[in-house]
Amino acid sequence: xxxxxxxxxxxxxxxxxxxxxxxxxxxxxxxxxxxxxxxxxxxxxxxxxxxxxxxxxxxxxxxxxxxxxxxxxxxxxxxxxxxxxxxxxxxxxxxxxxxxxxxxxxxxxxxxxxxxxxxxxxxxxxxxxxxxxxxxxxxxxxxxxxxxxxxxxxxxxxxxxxxxxxxxxxxxxxxxxxxxxxxxxxxxxxxxxxxxxx
Numbered sequence: 162x163x164x165x166x167x168x169x170x171x172x173x174x175x176x177x178x179x180x181x182x183x184x185x186x187x188x189x190x191x192x193x194x195x196x197x198x199x200x201x202x203x204x205x206x207x208x209x210x211x212x213x214x215x216x217x218x219x220x221x222x223x224x225x226x227x228x229x230x231x232x233x234x235x236x237x238x239x240x241x242x243x244x245x246x247x248x249x250x251x252x253x254x255x256x257x258x259x260x261x262x263x264x265x266x267x268x269x270x271x272x273x274x275x276x277x278x279x280x281x282x283x284x285x286x287x288x289x290x291x292x293x294x295x296x297x298x299x300x301x302x303x304x305x306x307x308x309x310x311x312x313x314x315x316x317x318x319x320x321x322x323x324x325x326x327x328x329x330x331x332x333x334x335x336x337x338x339x340x341x342x343x344x345x346x347x348x349x350x351x352x353x354x355x356x357x358x359x
Contacts, residue, residue, distance in 0.1 A: 162261055163198040163219035166305055166317075167226060170205075170252040172213045177247050178204070182359045184238045185216055192218050195232045196225040203272060203356040213251065215356055219258075226255070254310025256317055258303060259284055262291065265300040269321035272356040273328055277316050277348040282306065286347065287318060289340040294320045297334045298327030315351065321358070328355070 173181040182202060189200035198219040205213045220226050233239055242248040259282065287304040295302055302320040307313055322328050335341040 162258075163221055164258055165220045165223065165226065166256040166258055166303070167216075167218045167220065168252075168254050168256070168310075168317075169216040169218075169250065170210060170213050171216070171242075172210070172249045172251050174247055174249075178212070178214070181214055181242055181248050184242055185214060186359060187238055188233055188236065189216065189218070191233055191236065192229050196220070196228045201358060203358040206355045206357050208352050208354040210251065214248070252311065254307050254312065256305035256307045258305045260288060260291070260304040261302070262295060263301040264295050267300055267323055269300045269323060269358055271322045271325065271328060272358060273320050273322065273353060274356055275318045275350065275353040276307075276312065277318075277350045278314070279316055279348045283316070283344070283347065286340070286344045287316070290335070290344050291318065291320065293335050293338050293341055294331045297331040298322055299331060312351070316348075325355075 171181070182204065185202040189202055192200040198221060200216065200218040203215050203217075205211050205215060218226075218229065220229070243250060284304070291299075291302045291304060299320045299322060303318070305317045307315045307317060320331070322331070
């Protein structure tokens with residue numbers, strides 16, 4: 162199981178999005194062959210950065226992060242996107258993963274990523290909330306604290322789903338859950354974005 166997550170957000174110039182996704186998927190494969198546990202790419206469908214691309218890479222150690230980035234940053238595909246202005250890197254963060262769970266081997270189409278502030282780690286509460294989502298359509302999930310980037314200390318909760326219908330079902334059930342409502346009283350939610358995985 163991975164211990165760290167690196168999230169990179171990038172904005173492609175108009176019309177370049179499909180090309181950027183193809184190149185980022187290729188870089189994700191290089192990432193996996195060079196030290197990351199997993200890597201995936203998606204596009205933001207909601208929120209302030211709608212239309213931007215999101216790369217998620219999972220690592221066992223910080224040394225693995227260094228090794229992968231030393232390899233990827235010099236690759237022609239990376240240069241072609243970022244050195245030419247075709248894609249603008251608009252944010253990168255590192256998170257420490259507290260909990261991950263897989264419930265299905267089905268391929269997810271969407272991820273709901275929620276960022277929030279909390280005074281404590283709230284791991285027990287997070288597991289209860291994630292349990293609601295996993296029992297009602299979620300395929301896999303994770304919970305982490307940001308340790309690098311512009312929102313250090315904030316929490317991330319991500320759940321992958323097979324469809325938008327599954328997202329709706331999960332949140333319909335959560336809305337009526339005492340555990341979910343209790344958790345909401347202890348946090349300040351900054352965003353809940355839907356990501357279309359590529």
